[in-house]
Amino acid sequence: MNAPPEDDLSLGQPNVPATYFKDQRVTCEKDLYKSLPPLINGKAGYQSLLPDHTLVDTSNHADPNSEKGAKIRPDLGHYEHGVVSEEHPTMLDLIILAYEVKKARKEDIVNDTMKCTKPLPHDDCQAPYENTCQTSTITRGQLANYATQICRRQHRTHFYMVFIFHPFIRFIRWDRAGAIVTKRINYVEDCTPLVRFLYLFGRLDRAGKGFDPxxxxxxxxxxxxxxxxxxxxxxxxxxxxxxxxxxxxxxxxxxxxxxxxxxxxxxxxxxxxxxxxxxxxxxxxxxxxxxxxxxxxxxxxxxxxxxxxxxxxxxxxxxxxxxxxxxxxxxxxxxxxxxxxxxxxxxxxxxxxxxxxxxxxxxxGQPLENFPSSKVMLGAIYNAFQGHDQAYNKCKIWHRDISGGNILILDNNKGLLSDWDLAREEADLDNGARAHERTGTWPFMSVGLLQQPNKQHTTRDDLESFFWVILYYGLHYLPHTHRDSLDHMMKEIFDQYDFAERDGMARGGNNKDALVRRGRYLGSRRSQQFSFIGCQPLTEFLFDCLDLLGKWDFRYDPTIQSWEEDGYIPASHAEMEPLWRQALQSPLWPVADRAVDQVRLSKRLDFIVRGERPERKGSKRSDPHDSIQDDEDDDDECSPRKRRKTCHGSEAAHL
Missing domain, CATH: 3.30.200 (Phosphorylase Kinase; domain 1)
Structure with missing residues (x-):
């Protein structure tokens, strides 16, 4: 951050009276919008606090280039002179400094009346940091959403925000690790800290203001x-x-x-x-x-x-x-x-x-859901399986986030296993380093990891995830016998979770466990209740995998002492490999049974039968492929309910 020398910081600072805001009448938030711009824009008889910048009322206008569901309206925004118009005053890709204004102190977001007396790892802070009343919770979420939407439209290393809750003010500095919030300041009694902050902020270069150079x-x-x-x-x-x-x-x-x-x-x-x-x-x-x-x-x-x-x-x-x-x-x-x-x-x-x-x-690559045929889909997942096998056997590296979003289809219809950012070397886990972190993408995580958040990640967990990817994409995009109950099945199998109050960690996998152990939803090899219509090889592969998962199931059964004695086998790539080859060599694969969204189709048919209004879909593509990592504070990725969204067409894929 480039700023003037410390002894030069006050040179040229406008001599604004400390009680400048003392006589303002505040009956609503709009009154506060009117009092700030003249002072900051140099129209109150004082030099502009931010030369070459303009403070604009953005409270009534959303950015026309924002996605549906992301049309935020900060109350005030700083811009460089001349970059916004009266017609479109809110441009999230150009805003430099955002303000949120509340007329009441009860909407304060944090509590700074109690302080810690010892540095971490000691924790003797007695008061909760975040105010827990409903208005504070809503406001805190509002500020976080502003930071989210502005930073996703810009290229930032950090971002500053001004939060006013009359008669107090806080300054907030966001980066990707968290937010630094100042103590509350009564700007009505003394506006000097506000004037000083804005004056010094205006003298920073773009990197100092938080723009990525x-x-x-x-x-x-x-x-x-x-x-x-x-x-x-x-x-x-x-x-x-x-x-x-x-x-x-x-x-x-x-x-x-x-x-x-x-x-x-x-x-x-x-x-x-x-x-x-x-x-x-x-x-x-x-x-x-x-x-x-x-x-x-x-x-x-x-x-x-x-x-x-x-x-x-x-x-x-x-x-x-x-x-x-x-x-x-x-x-x-x-x-x-x-x-x-x-x-x-x-x-x-x-x-x-x-x-x-x-x-x-x-x-x-292209997203897996763009597959041109069921055989290409299974083949692409098989290629990802082969990459996983070689990574482990040649490098002793585990991927630890097998999911549909991390398997791409290339132009030659081959598959690619991407997103190795959560990968670990086996030695790191064997020596206990970060051994009990839970990683993965919720719909595709193994039963063991879902039920036991502190379980060590093993080969079996990654291999089981390949099965859940196949089942998810088969159910979602290919015709099958269970379309009438598809929406219910998808939620029950892939989204089921609850939070344990004792540790605040999400748990799930009970319905997946019942599917593997007892044949819930699909049946078993001996009593099949499910099939892909016109796609016998994929149906047979699915039940072959279920049989194999059942043989691996000793890992979840504490009563089993020895897999040799009890007829169970250890999980390995070698045990799963023949199932792929046998399925892909079948002459019975259909041709060009390209992906069709069965979930939307089932809802559309339900609408026709029942005469109900179907759920409207926005322009953003939902994607159940967000990774979680329980030992990191990744608020964008740690919820089983999170879904990644994109503003691009169906060709879009990501690593």
Whole structure:
């Protein structure tokens, strides 16, 4: 952050009286909107606090380029002069500083009346940090949503916000690790802290204000070229073409053009992964070959995905992304953790440091749900299984997040196992390092991990997840005998969970367990109650897998002492491999039974039969593929109910 020297900070600061706001009459929030802009914009008889900036009332206008469900309206927003119009005063991709205004102190978001006296790991904070009344909870969520939507539309290292709850004010600094909230300040009695904050904020350069210096708008010529080659992934809403720096092996930066991300984060905190089809630009010349660029804020406690991909590529592991370049961006680290350990803090929780990482791989895939036939679907998942097998046997690396969203279909109909950011080496788990963290994507996690949050992740958990991917995509996108009960089945099998109050952790998997052990929903090999219509090979494969899972089931049964004596077998790739080969070699596969959304179809048919109004679908594609990691504070990824959304068409896929 570049700021003037400390002894120069007050030079030129407007001499605004401390009691400037003393005589204002506040009967509603609008009164507060009117009192701030004249002072800040230099129209109250004082020099502008933020030269070259304008404070605008944005409370009545949503951004026209925001997605449905994300049309927020901060009360006030700072912009550079001339970038917004009266017709469209809210532009989330251009806002520099956001304000939220409440007329009552009861809407304060946190409690700073009690302080800790010892640094972490000691915790002697007696008062709860977050105010728990309903109005405070709603306001806190509102502020978090503003930070989410603004940061997903911009490229930020951090973001500042001003929160007014008359007659008090707080300043908030967000980064991907958390939020730093100042003590409350009575700005009516003394507005000097507000004046000083805005004056100093205005003197920061763009990096100091929180803008990522490694991302710049592309030139007009570059943007036109990029749009030609990225047309296949054109965003549905207007998005700027940006030029991004990516670390190269020689210590320099390579530059890539991107045109909107395929998946945007649903929280301001955590990994906040974004992925983009991209083209490289070298000395103004734009490459015609699309590649895939991924960026996220990784925890320092996690092995960088770049290192994992390097190792997989060096050992010749097939069906995994081919790393072209990438690494951590110099100097881009969160700061919240540095503040959170002081004995003056009020918050209780330890906060992990995060580092901004960005890399490029050669492959740009399509989502698994775009499969052209059931055989291609199973074949793509088999390729991912092969990549998983080789990664473990050649490198002793476990993926630990097998899910439909992490299996892509390439243009040659081969599959690719992506998203290795939660992968671990076997040695790290064997020696106890982070051995009992739960990772994965809720609908596809194994019964064991769902029922036992502290269970150590094993090979069996990943292998079982492949089965749940096949079942999920088969039920969701292929015709079958259970379409009438499909919506109920999907919720029961893949979304079932509850929270245990004793530890606050989600648990689930009971219905999956009943499916494997007792044949609930599908039946068993001896008494089949389910089949894919016109797709015998996939039906047989499904029940073959169920038989195998039953033989592996000793891991969930504490009464079984020895798998040899009880007729159970240990989970391994070798045991599952023949099932794939036998199924894919069958001559009975249907041709071109392309994916059709059976869930929407069943609801449409129900509407026709019952005469009911079907649920309306927005423009954003729901995706049950968000990863969770219980040991990290990834608020965007830790809920079993979370669904990733995208503003792109069905061609979109992400790593």
């Amino acid at each position: 490694t991302v710049q708008p592309a030139s007009q010529a570059e943007a036109e070229e990029a749009k030609k080659y990225l047309k296949r992934w054109e965003p549905k809403l207007e998005r700027t073409v940006f030029k991004m720096d990516v670390p190269a092996a020689n210590g320099k930066m390579r530059q890539f053009l991107v045109w909107g991300s395929l998946a945007d984060p649903e929280s301001p905190l955590g990994r906040t992964t974004r992925g983009y089809p991209a083209v490289e630009v070298i000395d103004g010349v734009v490459s015609a070959k699309p590649v895939f660029l991924k960026e996220q804020w990784r925890s320092v406690a996690v092995r960088p995905e770049v290192e994992t991909l390097k190792e997989l590529n060096e050992h010749g592991v097939l069906h995994v992304p081919t790393l072209l370049c990438g690494g951590d961006l110099p100097g881009q680290e969160t700061k919240t953790h540095e503040i959170s350990i002081g004995n003056w803090r009020v918050g209780h929780k330890r906060i992990d440091k995060r580092i901004h990482t960005r890399f490029v791989v050669a492959e740009v």
